[in-house]
Amino acid sequence: MRKRSKKPMKPDKVIPRLCSGYKFPPKKGKVSTKEGIIYALSIGFGKDPMKLNDLKFTHEANKNFQLFPTIGTAYPWCQVYKRFQYCPGLPSFSPAMVHCE
Secondary structure, eight states: OOOOOOOOOOOSSOOHHHHTTOOOOOOOOOOOHHHHHHHHHHTTTTSSTTOGGGHHHHOTTSTTOOOOTTHHHHTTHHHHHHHGGGOTTSOOOOGGGGTOO
16 A cells, blocks of 8 residues: 655745744755856956956866855755745745746
8 A cells, every 4th residue: 555645734824933943954966167157257256357366266277266165155046945845834835936937
């Protein structure tokens, strides 16, 4: 006999006590070189072509190429909004409502 997974009922309104302390399950993601470069350019790297230190964030052929550290706080927000739907204190909503799709 097959067990049915029961999804918890979603409330009609936000229930703060159920939202407080809610933790997302850990999730690892990948950022491509192209996405990293676009992010670096969007926050101002590369404005001044004489700043050679910027090349490590904006040119993939640079021997010291790296992603700017704050990309981890900015890049995954679309995925975070989608994961909000699992919080027991939030009503059902479409992630498209928060401009992710």
